[in-house]
Amino acid sequence: MTVLIQALRTPSADPGTGQVRIGDAVSRVDGRDKVTGQARYAAEYTPDAGASEAGLLYGVVVSGAIAKGHIRALHTEAAMAVPGVVDVIWHENRPKIRSFDIFYKDMTAPGGSPYRPLYNNEVHYSGQPVALVVADTFEAARHAAALVRVEYDVQPHETYLLEHQGRAHKPSRLKAGYTPPPDVKGHPDEVWDKAAVKIEASYYSGVEHHNPLEMFATTVIHGADGHLTIYDKTQSSQNSRWYVSHVFGLSKDKVTVRNPYVGGAFGSGLRPQYQLPLAVMAALKLERSVRVVLTRQQMFTFGHRPETQQRLKLSADADGTLTSIVHEAVAETSRYEDYVEVVVNWSGELYACEHIRLGYKIVDLDHASPMDMRAPGAAHGVHALEVAMDELSYALKMDPLALRLKNYAEIDPSHGLPYSTKELRECYLQGAQRFGWDQRPLEPGSMREGRELIGWGMATGMWDAMQMFARASAVLHADGSLVVSSAASDIGTGTYTAMCIIAAEALGLPLEKVRFQLGDSTLPVAPIEGGSSHVATVGSAVAGVCEKLQKTVFKRAREMAGSPLATARLADVEFVDGVVRLRNIPGTSVPLTQILAGIEQPLEEKYLMLPNMLKQMKFQRATHSAVFVEVRVDPEFGTVRVTRVVSAVAAGRIINAKTARSQIIGGVVWGIGQALHEETHCDHRLGRFMNHNLSEYHVSVNADIHDIDVIFVKEDDRIVSRIGAKGVGEIGQVGVAAAVCNAIYHATGQRVRSTPMTPEKVMRG
Incomplete structure (x- = not known):
């Protein structure tokens, strides 16, 4: 039982952590409170x-x-x-x-x-x-x-999507943030009909439910x-x-x-x-x-990742050049709301192609409204696309990675926009090198150790790089301690720590001098923590308010008697190690506590961060990844072990290397669950989910997870955010299930087109 030691408080860093900078690997400032039971939750x-x-x-x-x-x-x-x-x-x-x-x-x-x-x-x-x-x-x-x-x-009642696809319709009541599929580009159906090399397949994804610890x-x-x-x-x-x-x-x-x-x-x-x-x-x-x-x-009983059926058609020239993409999806919603996801749009954004048709429909069922679940839409849509790309590579007798590099998109194919930043090619190259992809035999079923077949698969990941609006306030005290506030949330992703790092670097403070307040509706406005947008949004607001404090502090430093900064400009100085000093000139510093000495009231600033939409709308803004997976399959029992994963991610500047890596590992684990374990089964006679417990709804546990290697490819995106960051919450999961599916095929020669890929599906192929 949690020890209820104290009332609501904001965690602070342990003493002695010293100066930190963006990109360092920093332990959570709230970690001690959590492991000692001082962190208190809603109940x-x-x-x-x-x-x-x-x-x-x-x-x-x-x-x-x-x-x-x-x-x-x-x-x-x-x-x-x-x-x-x-x-x-x-x-x-x-x-x-x-x-x-x-x-x-x-x-x-x-x-x-x-x-x-x-x-x-x-x-x-x-x-x-x-x-x-x-x-x-x-x-x-x-x-x-x-x-x-x-x-x-x-x-x-009606609760089974596959029995009622005839009632599928385009969403008529859209939610904010949803982007319908773009108009048809070129003549995809005609091109596919005439293509020399083509594939067509359907992909099914069962219902998944959230099961957070709290x-x-x-x-x-x-x-x-x-x-x-x-x-x-x-x-x-x-x-x-x-x-x-x-x-x-x-x-x-x-x-x-x-x-x-x-x-x-x-x-x-x-x-x-x-x-x-x-x-x-x-x-x-x-x-x-x-x-x-x-x-x-x-x-x-209050929402789930929706049951989804998808159909994909791809065609290519003999050299692997994609000539057409057709991607259609049908998903469930409730009777009272049109829950929608961006499922098929990714197929028009990931690979260069001149002929693209995308379609998305929903079916009203007697379930609770589906809900967003890590990487909503992309977890299904990119999965189907990446499995189809793998199938096309075999039809072409071409390496799956080579096919993706052949069709690498230098601009967004659907909208003709340049990317704000895109280091996906480097993700492919660094991930493949770390994994040893060049040693992969092309033929399925050609690697074995003991009774287990070994397969190597890969897939691409993509997620939006979003930014919303937020406010932040900051109070700098005479002793050099800083309190920054915003009504942000930390769902375990490390928001407390990331914001402290941004503020500490901006004002040159040791981490133990910085405290970030969140999780209170009376604090300055912040958006909902979702879509991997919190760091780019709230982090930019924190950077903005700290920049205003820099100006206030610098003005006081210049006005001090005998100040070595009297004739300097703000651009000439840096805040580091508790002092303000001229860049690259030793002995020209003024301690922050000396600048603040004698102030009657703490220095306080407020800041409103508004995205520059006119600038951002000129670019396609996204995070990318390349996922490489090794599986071992027992062909007699159909059991699959994911023994090795390399995930190479391009997500802008990484604020905290330690917690960002944890986020990607968590996403990979969830992707393995999507691939092999997680599914909620409905008894359609009753219209009720039956395995509503953690003994029958299997969430990946330690025994299911082996070696996961994370690479962050260097990237700095000042279009998405003023701090260069994008976000790592969702991208860690996207593409993982597809890479597992593709590895299973490479091991067995059997293609499984529905998730989860349970032993009976693997055995029957």
């Missing part, structure tokens, strides 16, 4: 002296048992008879909430009408919440929740004055505050949301999940502090 807060006098209540969700229909009656008598039970909240007795869709739309909501928990008697999908049991102990609430009896009017939880502290302080598992405290304020008609100064620590998310926390409004309902109705934590089984 670990309790009311303090400023809260309502009564203690904390516990809410347990009652999950629905049908996939579609209506609630006819809900019987609570047995539940209410349990000692300690305070209330059973359902749509008949909940507090008043707004009725218009706009008030339910969080900042990342797809088009349509968002799901409203406990809104009415409609059942939209199996597992949706139908009631919340509230008691003075968790045990009483859990026991009572099992006693709630629900009567339903059941309606026929389950979704919300603790609402009901203040004596009615103020709600909410600790929520979320990727944006300000998004959750916006949602709560609008759903319940509360002014924003009555709601504060905090998420100082998040135990994993990668898309699952982009939207507020239903435990948040349920906990707020209970707190408002009972005027008490309330905690609601979802069970592991309930983690499978």
Whole structure:
């Protein structure tokens, strides 16, 4: 159990770490708090002296048992008879909430009408919440929740994508950030028909569910004055505050949301999940502090990576020049929202080709809306493209890497734009050299050790390099300590540390003198932590506010009596090792503490970072990778071991080499899970996901993971961000599953076109 030693605080670096610079390998500044139990998560807060006098209540969700229909009656008598039970909240007795869709739309909501928990008697999908049991102990609430009896009017449901592709349609309600496939380029179908070398194949991807270590939880502290302080598992405290304020008609100064620590998310926390409004309902109705934590089984009831079917046609000249690309995808969405992903667009951006047709449609099913899951869209779309490219290489009798180099795109094929930076060619070359790709035999099934067949495969990865807008504030104290603040989030990716590094380098401070505050909706505005955009966005805001502090400090340094900087310009000096000094001239420095001595108030600056969209829109902005994989396959059992991976990544300047490497390793592990392990199985007779636990939904564990080697190719992109960084969260996963698939083919000669590639699929080929 986590030791609850202290209240909400921002982690700080261990003393004695010294001056750091962008690109160094730095241990997490929040690491000590996490390993000693001082880091507190959403379900670990309790009311303090400023809260309502009564203690904390516990809410347990009652999950629905049908996939579609209506609630006819809900019987609570047995539940209410349990000692300690305070209330059973359902749509008949909940507090008043707004009725218009706009008030339910969080900042990342797809088009349509968002799901409203406990809104009415409609059942939209199996597992949706139908009631919340509230008691003075968790045990009483859990026991009572099992006693709630629900009567339903059941309606026929549809939950299987492949049976209902005939209803596929283009999305009509689009979400922000989604880019529809571009118009047809050239005459791809005619060219494919006449091509000398061509392939055509379909690729299927099953449903995957998020399973972060921290389950979704919300603790609402009901203040004596009615103020709600909410600790929520979320990727944006300000998004959750916006949602709560609008759903319940509360002014924003009555709601504060905090998420100082998040135990994993990668898309699952982009939207507020239903435990948040349920906990707020209970707190408002009972005027008490309330905690609601979802069970592991309930983690499978609010969204997933969508089931997807894709069809690809590629053609090439005899020398390997691509002549046509046709990529079509059909994916699932819910009945109430049009959840969409960028699945096929990558095929128009990755390789040079004159004839391209891309199509994307969705099918409404009786499931919860799908949700973003690490590298949404690309994890499926790039996978299908890269497996198809491998198939084409064999049809051409050409090395897979040589085929990709042959069709290397110097400009974006779909839009004709130059790349802001693109070091993909160097990723190919460095990754291949490290892996030993030149020793790979072309023929499948030609490498064996003992009973195992050995295969080598590779694939390309690509992800958007995004930047949003953000604010940051910075306070520099007389003792040389710096506090920088922004309502950013750290979902375990190292945001705390990266921002401290950027600020420490800017002002020449040792890391222990810098503190970064995040995870509080009252801090300066920051975007949702998603899309691998946080460092490029918030990091640029931190760099901007520190640059303003540089100017203020430098002005004071020039005005000091006898200052060696009196005639210098800002461009002539550098902030390093706690001093301000003339560049390359020893003995011309002024200690920062001396400059700040005697200040009555700390120096404070604020900064608004706005992307230069006019400049950025002139370029294709992306991260790239080349993934090389070795597998060993037991042909008798169909078992696959991924024994070696080399991932070469070009993602702009790397802020922290240590945590960035960890991000890529984590992405590779998730890619191996996508390739071999992760799939949620639905019993379509019930419309319900059945393996909703970690014993039957297999997440890759230590025994599944072997050697992973990460290379960061040198890149500096000042178009994407003022600090040259792009982002490494998503790119680590993209292409991994395809490389595993291609390696399995090289080992066995059997092509598996659906994920996960489980033993029975590998055996039957």
